[in-house]
Amino acid sequence: MAISKEQVEHVANLARLSFNDQELNQFTDQLSEITDMFNQLQVVDTKNVTPMNYVGDLDNVLRADNPAPADPKERQALLDNAPDTQDGFIKVPAIFNKGEDDGE
């Protein structure tokens, strides 16, 4: 089951990645080869086999959602890691270009 270039573009969009044409061709070939390898699993009889999503017996861990005071030094250290800040906030570019959706 070969993967088409359009499928790769679709998945890239879901993954928030972009590729130029050459990369797209390379990824299409590689992903096709790798998913061919994945297809080995189709011969395994998994009828009535329970999926294993994690190891061991796990229970949900719940806790009260209590607000705690922020340590100003920690707050500053967090902000220091942000690419762009202003007045103690993380700054991002406009979501829309001058009030209009740019189509993405």
Add this chain to the structure above:
Amino acid sequence: MNFFDNDLTTIHHQLVTKELTSYDLTQQTLAALKETDQQIGAFLTLNEEQALAAAKAVDEEGIDPDNLLAGIPIAIKDNIMTKGLRTTAASKILANFTPVYDATVMKKIYANDMIVIGKTNMDEFAMGGSTENSAFKITKNPWDTTKVPGGSSGGSAAAVAAGMVPFALGSDTGGSIRQPASFTGVVGMKPTYGRISRWGLIAFGSSLDQIGPFARNIKDNAALLNILVGKDEHDGTSVDGYPADFTANLTAGVKGMRIGLPKEYLGAGVQKEVKQAILAAADKYRELGATVDEVSLPHSKYGVAAYYIISSSEASSNLQRFDGIRYGVRSKDARNLNDVYVRSRTEGFGPEVKRRIMLGMYSLSAGYYDAYFKKATQVRTLMQQDFTNIFKDHDLILGPVAPTTAYGIGEDSDDPLTMYAGDVLSVPVNMAGLPGLSLPAGFASGLPIGMQLIGKPFAEATLYQAGYAFEQATDFHQQTPTLGGK
């Protein structure tokens, strides 16, 4: 200072009697390391100033005579959060990232007065088996600098193998501690899933990831694991209530132990010398009083396919957090919010990470979920059952860690399928959540061969016990690579 000629018990004694200070030890370690690492490239960041300050504080406080680890240097894989010390996961997207908190394992390291020397190179986000996927540098195998050190914890393994540090931490999602330990001739433990808190480990495949120790021998490795384990309120998958003294039974021997040798682990694709070394190890165990017989892991041949679906799917979700907003590198060309995501990720991630994200997204996407992701999780159940069946009448499983010894730098790096196939003997352990120990078992053309001991859940002590018996009966672990003027 190198850690070939200076055994840890001797150093500890010197520290206790103040014949040597931790400050001097740290200084000597850093000086020797800087020279050796020019040939190896194991470290991404050195923690020089902080390490010396910490050592000084430990000296002033006095070395705990009962703690072999106090005042001793350790290297940390660069996907483990170290407060105030740059942590990149060897990715451009985190090139400028400094954690604001310590991973739980780091708190334990500091509480035991260990001295953090620096952060080690790795495959970007722990994706790879050669450390060639680092965005920053190539790490070389101390035994032959034209060969890879394995991966993804290649920097940690190489740092210990080259005698730069006696200890290192790594992480193992599909073999990333055991395989580099095997390629560099050191001891690496991937503990049972849940043994060690993953809080502060940059997540790759959350149902598979475990942190674990590297050391030059079994006893030291076990001593380090002793301080790392335990339940942590920050990691809901961490557990308590299992035996957690890994050094107590080291000398108990293997008399009467029942060891299984899976026929699939010695089949086609396994290098002749590797197979011979494992068969010789089996004979050694028989000689020491254990029984060794052939067993089967019939679903292990599907392990690579199932593992790459599950780990990539989990990674594609985990790596969505790298979006150029709150931390990490933001693309300079981003004009709007979607641009920030797409361009930052496209510029920040390397090719292998992108490949895994794409594979994971695809396996989870509408129309393919049942055929790929769900199918892989069902095969995972069958893989776990294979192990459960063997452990009904065996104490542990013996096999190679990897099909080959270390390969050449650049040899396989352009061919993902060949790289993935090299994980065939290590991924089943992660899929089943079991402990796996890698230890030196021989040499082929001057390169180390590693053997793997796989145990029941939480039976790390049994693995160390069997590993120690083998180590005492052989001298592979005493050999050291020839580096520089040595």
